[in-house]
Amino acid sequence: MIAQTPPPPYYAVVFTSLRSDIDNGYSSMAMYMEELAREQPGFLGVESSRDEAVGITVSYCDSLESIKAWKANMQHTVAQERGRAEWYTGYKTRICKVERDYEF
Amino acid sequence: MIAQTPPPPYYAVVFTSLRSDIDNGYSSMAMYMEELAREQPGFLGVESSRDEAVGITVSYCDSLESIKAWKANMQHTVAQERGRAEWYTGYKTRICKVERDYEF
Numbered sequence: 644m645i646a647q648t649p650p651p652p653y654y655a656v657v658f659t660s661l662r663s664d665i666d667n668g669y670s671s672m673a674m675y676m677e678e679l680a681r682e683q684p685g686f687l688g689v690e691s692s693r694d695e696a697v698g699i700t701v702s703y704c705d706s707l708e709s710i711k712a713w714k715a716n717m718q719h720t721v722a723q724e725r726g727r728a729e730w731y732t733g734y735k736t737r738i739c740k741v742e743r744d745y746e747f
Numbered sequence: 748m749i750a751q752t753p754p755p756p757y758y759a760v761v762f763t764s765l766r767s768d769i770d771n772g773y774s775s776m777a778m779y780m781e782e783l784a785r786e787q788p789g790f791l792g793v794e795s796s797r798d799e800a801v802g803i804t805v806s807y808c809d810s811l812e813s814i815k816a817w818k819a820n821m822q823h824t825v826a827q828e829r830g831r832a833e834w835y836t837g838y839k840t841r842i843c844k845v846e847r848d849y850e851f
Contacts, residue, residue: 644800644801645801645838646763646839648841651841655843657759657761657843659749659750659794659796661749690801691803692763692801693796693798694796694797694798697749697796698796699794699796701761701763733749733850734850735749735849736848737752737755737845737847738845738847738848739761739843739844739846740843740846741843742842742843743841744839744840744841745840746837746839746840
């Protein structure tokens with residue numbers, strides 16, 4: 644559940660969302676999106692936590708190019724549009740370059 | 748609950764942890780650490796989500812220097828040591844430069 648990423652540098656997409664009360668299909672879509680992410684070229688791993696109010700998903704990629712390709716992915720876009728309408732009351736996405744990491 | 752950060756670039760510290768079953772003082776310490784973080788020079792915001800297994804906290808800072816100062820903070824160090832022993836079965840910290848963001 645902690646992504647086994649290679650030594651930096653690599654890229655992270657931090658997606659923070661405020662959930663609405665609607666759960667209509669959200670869980671199965673989230674799992675499907677994660678499956679799709681794993682199939683993307685350059686995918687390095689994903690970490691996710693969700694409580695009643697806030698969800699944070701961090702996806703790791705080897706390059707900005709991988710992130711762009713993922714964004715352009717049609718099915719992902721469909722989920723984003725539906726997310727905008729139904730599942731989230733707000734979200735923020737941050738594209739980051741991981742410069743250092745350490746673990747225990 | 749979504750941090751109101753300024754336009755990029757800025758820095759993010761992504762802290763992903765696997766929780767142990769022990770909750771002895773964890774919640775109050777986590778709140779205390781967040782208060783301390785807010786007092787740090789260069790602090791821009793924090794986002795946090797925690798479910799039964801995984802916790803993700805993302806702290807935002809204006810510079811790498813702010814992150815270093817925070818790391819050196821004694822009380823933070825104490826909480827880290829205690830966290831290592833009691834609250835977490837594993838964690839990973841990633842220091843990232845936020846290059847782009849967008850929201851809804």
